[in-house]
Structures are given as structure tokens and as C-alpha cells.
Amino acid sequence: MTPIRVVLVDDHRMLLAGLQTLLQPLDFVSVVGTATSAAEAYATVAAHQPDVVLLDINLPDQSGVDVCRQLTETHPNLKVLALTTLQEKSYVTRMMQEGAAGYVLKNASPEELAEAITRVQAGKKYFSDEIQELLLQPEPTPAVRPLLTRREREVLGLIAGGLTSQEMAQQLFVSALTIETHRRNLLTKFGVHNTAMLIRLAAEYQLL
Amino acid sequence: MTPIRVVLVDDHRMLLAGLQTLLQPLDFVSVVGTATSAAEAYATVAAHQPDVVLLDINLPDQSGVDVCRQLTETHPNLKVLALTTLQEKSYVTRMMQEGAAGYVLKNASPEELAEAITRVQAGKKYFSDEIQELLLQPEPTPAVRPLLTRREREVLGLIAGGLTSQEMAQQLFVSALTIETHRRNLLTKFGVHNTAMLIRLAAEYQLL
DNA sequence: TTTCCTCTACTGGAAAACCAGTAATTTCAT
DNA sequence: ATGAAATTACTGGTTTTCCAGTAGAGGAAA
Numbered sequence: 001m002t003p004i005r006v007v008l009v010d011d012h013r014m015l016l017a018g019l020q021t022l023l024q025p026l027d028f029v030s031v032v033g034t035a036t037s038a039a040e041a042y043a044t045v046a047a048h049q050p051d052v053v054l055l056d057i058n059l060p061d062q063s064g065v066d067v068c069r070q071l072t073e074t075h076p077n078l079k080v081l082a083l084t085t086l087q088e089k090s091y092v093t094r095m096m097q098e099g100a101a102g103y104v105l106k107n108a109s110p111e112e113l114a115e116a117i118t119r120v121q122a123g124k125k126y127f128s129d130e131i132q133e134l135l136l137q138p139e140p141t142p143a144v145r146p147l148l149t150r151r152e153r154e155v156l157g158l159i160a161g162g163l164t165s166q167e168m169a170q171q172l173f174v175s176a177l178t179i180e181t182h183r184r185n186l187l188t189k190f191g192v193h194n195t196a197m198l199i200r201l202a203a204e205y206q207l208l
Numbered sequence: 209m210t211p212i213r214v215v216l217v218d219d220h221r222m223l224l225a226g227l228q229t230l231l232q233p234l235d236f237v238s239v240v241g242t243a244t245s246a247a248e249a250y251a252t253v254a255a256h257q258p259d260v261v262l263l264d265i266n267l268p269d270q271s272g273v274d275v276c277r278q279l280t281e282t283h284p285n286l287k288v289l290a291l292t293t294l295q296e297k298s299y300v301t302r303m304m305q306e307g308a309a310g311y312v313l314k315n316a317s318p319e320e321l322a323e324a325i326t327r328v329q330a331g332k333k334y335f336s337d338e339i340q341e342l343l344l345q346p347e348p349t350p351a352v353r354p355l356l357t358r359r360e361r362e363v364l365g366l367i368a369g370g371l372t373s374q375e376m377a378q379q380l381f382v383s384a385l386t387i388e389t390h391r392r393n394l395l396t397k398f399g400v401h402n403t404a405m406l407i408r409l410a411a412e413y414q415l416l
Numbered sequence: 417t418t419t420c421c422t423c424t425a426c427t428g429g430a431a432a433a434c435c436a437g438t439a440a441t442t443t444c445a446t
Numbered sequence: 447a448t449g450a451a452a453t454t455a456c457t458g459g460t461t462t463t464c465c466a467g468t469a470g471a472g473g474a475a476a
Contacts, residue, residue, distance in 0.1 A: 063361050063415075086362075086379060090369035094416070149452060150268050154294075157271075161298035162405035164432065171294060177455050184434075185452095194462085195404045195433075197370035203411035207271075208302070268444095357422060372462065385425050392464075402432085403463075 003030040004121045007048060009041045009067075010034075010056040010083065015106070019054065022110040029117055038062035045071060050078065052117050055100075057084040057091060065094050072099030079120040089134050092127075102126035145205035146189035153207070155182040160199055160208045211238040212329045215256060217249045217275075218242075218264040218291065223314070227262065230318040237325055246270035253279060258286065260325050262312075265292040265299060273302050280307030287328040297342050300335075310334035353413035354397035361415070363390040368407055368416045 006029055008019050016034045023029050032048040035041040038061045045053060053071060057064035068080050079101040084091070092103050101120040104112065105128050116126040127135065148156065158168045165183065169176040187193060190201050202208050214237055216227050224242045231237050240256040243249040246269045253261060261279060265272035276288050287309040292299070300311050309328040312320065313336050324334040335343065356364065366376045373391065377384040395401060398409050410416050 058358055058362055060358050063365075065365075088366060088369050088371070088379065091365060094365075150266060151453065153271050154266055157273075157299060157302075158296060159404050160408045161296050162400060162402055162408075163296070164402070166432085171296060174453085175455055178453075180433080181453085181455075184436095187434080192370055193434080194370055194372070195402075196367050196407050199404050199407040200368045200370075200411060200416065203408060208408065359423065374462085382423085383425055385427095386423075388463080389423080389425075392466095395464080401464075 001028065003028050004052055004117055005030050005032045005048065005050040006117060007031075007033045007035065007041070007044055007050040007053045009036075009038075009044075009053060009059070011036045011058075011060050019113075022113060025110070026114050029114065036060075038064075038067045041067055042070070045075060045078070049075075051121055052079045052081060054081045054083045054104075054113075054117075057082055057086065057095065065091075065098050068095055068100050069098040081116055081120055081126065087130055087134055089137075092131055092135065103131050104128050105130060145207060148186070148189065148207070152182055152186055152189070155179060156186055156198075156202055156207060159183070159186075159195060160202065209236070211236050212260055212325055213238050213240045213256065213258040214325060215239075215241045215243065215249070215252055215258040215261045217244075217246075217252075217261060217267070219244045219266075219268050227321075230321060233318070234322050237322070246272075246275045249275060250278070253283060253286070257283075259329055260287045260289060262289045262291045262321075262325075263308075265290055265294065265303065273299075273306050276303055276308050277306040289324055289328055289334065295338055295342055297345075300339055300343065311339050312336050313338060353415060356394070356397065356415070360390055360394055360397070363387060364394055364406075364410055364415060367391070367394075367403060368410065 006023065008016050008031060010016050010019070013036060016036070020031050020034070023031055032050055033044040035044040038059045041053070041055070055064055055068060055071070059067065064082065068082065071078055071080055080099065082095045082100045082103040083106060085106050087105070095103060102116050102125055104116050104126070108116070108128060112128065119126040154172070155168060158171065163171065165176045165179040168179045172179070186198060190198050192198050192201065199208070214231065216224050216239060218224050218227070221244060224244070228239050228242070231239055240258055241252040243252040246267045249261070249263070263272055263276060263279070267275065272290065272292075276290065279286055279288055288307065290303045290308045290311040291314060292311075293314050295313070303311060310324050310333055312324050312334070316324070316336060320336065327334040362380070363376060366379065371379065373384045373387040376387045380387070394406060398406050400406050400409065407416070
């Protein structure tokens with residue numbers, strides 16, 4: 001039976017060497033190429049036509065998220081396994097949105113790597129136990145855009161415009177403390193704890 | 209010569225009354241309808257088929273920006289003049305992006321209103337002097353997405369994920385002071401002064 | 417080897433946001 | 447007229463971000 005052709009992408013050669021060492025005993029896996037940058041990844045994938053790519057999210061010349069999107073667009077049958085130390089949910093969800101078939105952590109065992117490669121090659125998804133646990137945590141943000149009052153929409157627009165609470169207060173002829181209350185209400189309605197998430201979600205819901 | 213058919217949209221009836229009083233002496237303008245909400249605005253525009261709509265940005269039931277987009281999509285020949293007290297550049301640019309033909313402030317004189325209506329009806333753009341001044345101010349943000357280092361991209365992703373500097377430091381195994389330096393460098397590269405603008409621009413540049 | 421960039425981290429501080437609670441007034445719908 | 451929601455604003459506080467400057471170490475390119 002033909003072994004699964006795998007390309008490894010990580011900017012640390014030592015990690016690439018380690019990965020190859022871990023995968024070598026597996027006779028159903030064949031490491032056909034490695035790359036240490038996004039540019040190299042594109043060339044290596046084009047040259048070797050792998051079935052699976054283990055892709056570090058954090059590359060020197062481009063975001064792994066972007067690389068994932070481009071690889072899965074230009075090679076629709078390619079399966080991308082994200083490889084990272086980061087246990088951050090927004091990275092996971094973004095990688096999945098960009099076409100990744102799985103997500104493994106860099107401390108994965110050889111057995112886990114083998115299972116991940118086999119499963120994604122078979123068309124299934126694969127997540128480390130830690131990542132599954134992360135994804136199963138209660139969703140802090142509402143699935144749908146919250147219903148905002150007119151004043152909240154207005155304040156949200158000004159927050160996105162980069163104004164401070166004091167500047168908004170001046171523009172709207174109210175107290176800065178009033179603006180602070182509106183901000184707090186916005187954070188609560190979006191189920192977030194800071195402005196970064198607020199604006200990111202508002203952009204996603206096209207409220208800006 | 210047929211007068212320009214105008215619909216007025218503002219939630220304050222007193223302001224609608226005032227606008228009508230200002231526009232009445234103008235024999236080349238005909239106020240064919242008024243509305244005090246977004247829902248009413250759609251119905252009134254459908255019923256009266258105006259040439260120009262004076263549209264308050266801040267409506268009780270929907271953002272004026274959204275109303276502008278929908279009106280200009282469903283009535284391609286309709287000209288929308290934004291009407292507001294807000295002198296906030298991001299609102300202006302967003303209204304223009306959503307198809308508005310002009311932007312006037314609520315303290316405009318009858319002459320200015322007349323000129324605005326005439327100009328947009330003739331297919332030109334119109335901005336109050338104050339708004340032109342606002343638009344002419346040097347652009348604080350770069351026109352193109354800045355070139356980020358890998359660490360900056362990583363930190364940007366975590367900021368958008370809602371993490372605090374302390375949380376990012378723990379996740380990346382560095383000092384919180386290091387994260388603070390990365391944030392500062394991100395703000396500088398994007399030409400902004402706070403996280404809200406940073407994340408909004410990052411979303412616009414599709415860096416998230 | 418040298419230079420430049422990236423990443424790291426600090427001092428010292430101010431500004432801003434976030435938090436929890438409380439409450440009066442205004443507005444709007446019934 | 448009544449009740450609920452929205453808007454307003456405050457106390458008292460902590461946390462977080464933003465600001466300006468400085469600087470060393472490591473890596474990469476010339």
C-alpha cells in the first residue's frame with residue numbers, strides 16, 4: 001500500500017529533524033520534503049505533491065494561517081495539519097476556517113502524530129486532546145450579533161474610530177462616565193472582556 | 209422644470225419640521241415624504257420614489273450606515289445625503305463606502321442644504337466645509353497593510369483573541385514587558401494609538 | 417567581520433479601560 | 447397612566463494599555 005506522502009514545514013531545522021526521526025519508523029508515512037519558510041513551503045509542495053502537510057503556524061515570512069489558506073486553495077486534495085505550541089482558541093478556529101484538517105501540538109507523541117496523519121489522510125479531522133478540550137469550553141461570545149441600542153451602535157462606531165472615552169464624551173456631549181457605562185454594556189452584550197475582542201467581533205458581524 | 213423630489217429621514221419630528229421649513233421656499237425642491245425610523249424610511253422611499261434622501265446617521269432601529277447601503281442597493285439612482293452632528297472621519301468614510309453622495313452637518317444653512325441637494329442630484333459629491341477639512345487632515349493610517357515580523361503577527365493574533373499582555377506573555381513564555389514592546393511596535397506600524405483601531409485595521413487588511 | 421534587524425526586557429510614568437455596584441431621569445410601548 | 451427599557455451619571459477601585467526612552471543579545475545579510 002502506498003505510504004502517505006508528507007511535507008514538514010517549520011522554521012526550526014532541529015524540530016524538522018526531530019519530526020523526521022519520529023516519523024521514520026512508520027512504514028505507512030513517507031516524508032518527501034521539508035521547508036523552513038512559507039516561500040519554501042509553496043515550492044516544496046508544488047515539487048513533491050504531498051498528501052499531508054504538517055504546517056507550523058508561526059513562520060518567519062508569512063502567517064501560517066495565510067499559508068494554510070493558499071495551500072488548500074491551490075491543492076484542494078491536500079490535508080493540512082496545523083502544528084504549534086499555541087493553545088489559543090482563536091488560532092484554532094481561524095486555521096479551521098482556512099481549510100486546515102487538524103491541529104496538533106508540538107509536544108505530541110509519535111503515536112499521536114501517526115494517528116493525526118492517518119485520520120486526515122482518510123478525510124477526517126484530527127485534534128489533540130488539549131485542543132478538543134479548548135474547543136469544548138463554553139463559548140464566551142454569542143453566536144449571533146447582539147441587538148444593540150442606537151446609542152450603543154453609535155458608541156461602537158466611535159470606539160472603532162479610535163476615540164477614547166473622553167473624546168467620545170466630547171463628541172456626543174455627555175459625561176465620560178456615561179460612555180464608560182455604554183462600553184461596559186457593549187462588552188457584556190458581546191460577551192467579551194476587552195476592546196480588542198469587541199472590535200474583532202463587531203467587524204465579523206459587519207457592525208462597523 | 210421638475211423639482212427635485214426629497215425624502216427626509218430623522219427620528220426627531222422637530223428637526224424634520226425645521227428642515228421642511230428651511231426647504232419650503234426652494235421652488236426647485238419638493239419634500240415628498242418624511243420618516244422617523246429606518247423601517248419607515250424604506251417604506252417612504254418605496255412609496256414616493258425620491259431623487260434625494262437626507263438621512264440621519266443615527267436612527268433608533270438601525271444604523272444609518274446600513275440604511276444607506278440598503279437604499280442605494282435597491283434604488284441605484286437615489287442620492288443619499290448623510291445628515292448628522294458627528295464630525296467623525298470614520299463615519300464619513302464608511303458612509304461614502306456604503307454609497308452616500310454627500311455629508312452635511314445638522315447646523316447647515318438653507319443655502320448649504322440647497323447646494324448639497326442640487327449637487328448630488330447632478331451626480332456630484334457634496335461635503336460641508338467642516339467635513340472637507342476633516343477629510344483633508346493627514347491620514348494617520350497607512351494606505352497599505354504594514355509589513356509585520358513573525359512575532360508581531362503572532363502577538364496581533366493574540367490581541368485579537370482578547371488576551372491581555374500578561375496572558376500573552378504566559379502563552380509565549382516571555383516577559384509581559386516584551387509583549388508591551390511588541391504592542392507598541394504594532395501601534396506604530398499601523399499608525400494608530402489604541403487597540404480598537406489596530407484590530408479594526410487588521411480586520412480590514414485581513415490580517416486576522 | 418560588520419551592520420542591521422528582530423527580539424528581548426527594563427525604568428518611570430500617565431492615561432485609559434475595565435470592574436461592580438447603584439440610581440435617577442427620560443423615552444417608548446402598552 | 448403605567449411599566450419597562452434606555453440613557454444618563456456617579457462612587458470607588460483595580461487592571462491594563464499607552465508612552466518615551468534605553469539597551470543588550472542573537473541572527474541574518476552583505
